[in-house]
Amino acid sequence: MKPAPFEYVAPRTVDEALDALARHGDDAKVLAGGQSLVPMLNFRLARPAVLVDVNRVAGLDGLAQADGVLRVGALVRQRRLERWAAGQAPLLHAGLRLVGHPAIRTRGTVGGSIAHADPAAELPALLLACDGAVLVRRGRGERVVAAGEFFVGPLLTVLAADELVTETRWALPPPAAGWGLHEVARRHGDFALAGAVAVVTLRGGRVASARVVVFGCGSRPALLSESEAVLAGRAPNAALLAEASRAGTAALEAHEDLHATADYRRRAARTLVARALADAVGRAKDQE
Amino acid sequence: MRSHLVRLRVNGRAHEATVEPRRSLADFLREDLGLTGTHVGCEHGVCGACTVLLDGEPVRACLLFAVQCEGAEVTTVEGLAEGERLHPLQQAFWEHHGLQCGFCTPGILLAAKVFLEENPAPTDAEIREALAGHLCRCTGYQF
Numbered sequence: 001m002k003p004a005p006f007e008y009v010a011p012r013t014v015d016e017a018l019d020a021l022a023r024h025g026d027d028a029k030v031l032a033g034g035q036s037l038v039p040m041l042n043f044r045l046a047r048p049a050v051l052v053d054v055n056r057v058a059g060l061d062g063l064a065q066a067d068g069v070l071r072v073g074a075l076v077r078q079r080r081l082e083r084w085a086a087g088q089a090p091l092l093h094a095g096l097r098l099v100g101h102p103a104i105r106t107r108g109t110v111g112g113s114i115a116h117a118d119p120a121a122e123l124p125a126l127l128l129a130c131d132g133a134v135l136v137r138r139g140r141g142e143r144v145v146a147a148g149e150f151f152v153g154p155l156l157t158v159l160a161a162d163e164l165v166t167e168t169r170w171a172l173p174p175p176a177a178g179w180g181l182h183e184v185a186r187r188h189g190d191f192a193l194a195g196a197v198a199v200v201t202l203r204g205g206r207v208a209s210a211r212v213v214v215f216g217c218g219s220r221p222a223l224l225s226e227s228e229a230v231l232a233g234r235a236p237n238a239a240l241l242a243e244a245s246r247a248g249t250a251a252l253e254a255h256e257d258l259h260a261t262a263d264y265r266r267r268a269a270r271t272l273v274a275r276a277l278a279d280a281v282g283r284a285k286d287q288e
Numbered sequence: 289m290r291s292h293l294v295r296l297r298v299n300g301r302a303h304e305a306t307v308e309p310r311r312s313l314a315d316f317l318r319e320d321l322g323l324t325g326t327h328v329g330c331e332h333g334v335c336g337a338c339t340v341l342l343d344g345e346p347v348r349a350c351l352l353f354a355v356q357c358e359g360a361e362v363t364t365v366e367g368l369a370e371g372e373r374l375h376p377l378q379q380a381f382w383e384h385h386g387l388q389c390g391f392c393t394p395g396i397l398l399a400a401k402v403f404l405e406e407n408p409a410p411t412d413a414e415i416r417e418a419l420a421g422h423l424c425r426c427t428g429y430q431f
Contacts, residue, residue, distance in 0.1 A: 007289060101420060
């Protein structure tokens, strides 16, 4: 339960960090919050020769909202975003309260959770629900990757070994939008066996926009375009929400493990989608 | 593997040591400083027995390396009492039978201290959520 030996470097700037990653390539792992990586080191599931500790890198902890986009520096701690979101972004606040426990969130970072890409994690799903993007830097430049393209599979993203997530960008639901978030976990703070996020806007008593994301089921968070298609332009009642949740989860990719079968995950997801949609519709302010 | 010098304060006292980078803060506190009040349970952040305060906030000492704590102020359970005078939380746990074997207790005390400073009048539900990250085998807590 102790890590294999590693060399340790603690760069002070993004350029220094990128240099270290470029130099060591696949032999190096980025250490940010450590709440996902260090357990893997302790279990020896990962044995990087070099740990690049980015916690001292300057300039990665910005938190600012402008023109409807929230920009979160990769090193912003989950607990800090949780506190910020309490007044400003209720969906993010609700989601962050479900991430581990306070002691985990003191160190865990928003960028780290996104880069780690656990399919049962809340933050990747919330980023997808908020039509988000990831700012990635490497030695020779940077790119912006939409959330829908960033997550490839379980613990797998498009990040190359010499790349660093520096920021995530979130299109927070506008004030008139309603949101819902439900998950099933055996204990508060556990990874979700299944979870659903819904964001809905209403106009003239009908659904103007809907975004539904399921997490914990498949290899990455899933945008339920079938649910969205059922809802578009229709007046939301219980029957419609049931139809939307059935349509979106009928062919949902779901995996089996010691915690739950694929069938359980799919059925749980269907119920959670319906509940999240009901909450979202209830919270939405109808715009005439 | 290169060792690193780390300087930090623990319970108000300055310490300096040379450690392997893979030395966890939990093991550093226990083995290098002899402060065995911090317990090692699961070593993957789930059980909460290793919880200490880093610059006043709760963290899992099993998921931090000592080298990462350069310049930091760490508080362990040993830092709660003032001489012979128990911290009010320790006193309350004692009076209300809030522990049996005591393995989970240091982590819970430190987490509860910070929680109550932020939320001095919590509901039962808020308390359960706040302490959900601490596993206790003896006292039959509910979650």
